[in-house]
Amino acid sequence: TQLLEQSPQFLSIQEGENLTVYCNSSSVFSSLQWYRQEPGEGPVLLVTVVTGGEVKKLKRLTFQFGDARKDSSLHITAAQPGDTGLYLCAGARRTDSWGKLQFGAGTQVVVTP
Amino acid sequence: SQTIHQWPATLVQPVGSPLSLECTVEGTSNPNLYWYRQAAGRGLQLLFYSVGIGQISSEVPQNLSASRPQDRQFILSSKKLLLSDSGFYLCAWKVAMNTEAFFGQGTRLTVV
Numbered sequence: 001t002q003l004l005e006q007s008p009q010f011l012s013i014q015e016g017e018n019l020t021v022y023c024n025s026s027s028v029f030s031s032l033q034w035y036r037q038e039p040g041e042g043p044v045l046l047v048t049v050v051t052g053g054e055v056k057k058l059k060r061l062t063f064q065f066g067d068a069r070k071d072s073s074l075h076i077t078a079a080q081p082g083d084t085g086l087y088l089c090a091g092a093r094r095t096d097s098w099g100k101l102q103f104g105a106g107t108q109v110v111v112t113p
Numbered sequence: 114s115q116t117i118h119q120w121p122a123t124l125v126q127p128v129g130s131p132l133s134l135e136c137t138v139e140g141t142s143n144p145n146l147y148w149y150r151q152a153a154g155r156g157l158q159l160l161f162y163s164v165g166i167g168q169i170s171s172e173v174p175q176n177l178s179a180s181r182p183q184d185r186q187f188i189l190s191s192k193k194l195l196l197s198d199s200g201f202y203l204c205a206w207k208v209a210m211n212t213e214a215f216f217g218q219g220t221r222l223t224v225v
Contacts (some may be wrong), residue, residue: 043216090214100162101159103146
């Protein structure tokens with residue numbers, strides 16, 4: 001059973017459309033992070049959210065952390081082909097003193113011109 | 114600046130052969146170190162993590178083992194590889210609870 005559930009698993013959209021990716025859990029996290037991964041490479045951090053209800057914007061990307069710190073979403077406005085990649089959410093649970101980072105299964109996003 | 118090196122990038126090994134993947138971090142002290150495995154196009158499964166020299170915690174029972182002989186060196190090993198050990202292995206480090214993880218370039222392991 002995945003600690004962090006991501007949905008959808010796969011998303012294919014046209015350039016210019018909007019998309020939202022969700023990351024949900026029954027556990028409370030001290031922080032949640034979003035990464036993007038290109039094929040054959042390691043994931044690269046996009047953002048870290050720490051405070052419940054927090055909203056962060058990174059150009060066309062908007063990240064939200066749920067009030068209860070159990071879920072998060074990533075919204076991309078006017079998607080571009082360069083946004084194509086595997087989007088992963090990751091979190092460290094409050095009960096985990098070692099700061100282990102657990103990952104969701106990922107959402108594969110494909111943006112076609 | 115900090116860097117993480119992971120090698121080899123690609124490896125093809127026969128079933129039953131041993132394995133040794135190495136990961137080293139530069140530019141930081143006493144990092145938390147992690148080994149993950151990733152199935153094609155999917156999320157990362159945490160295999161091992163270490164918070165200090167000689168300290169290893171295993172997340173899932175498996176055919177693999179890990180060691181940390183030096184502060185910034187993390188090794189993933191197997192005595193006899195299985196077909197199911199094939200995958201993309203990633204080493205990562207982080208400093209504190211809410212900080213980001215920095216990943217190596219990964220090793221694509223194919224067991225034949």
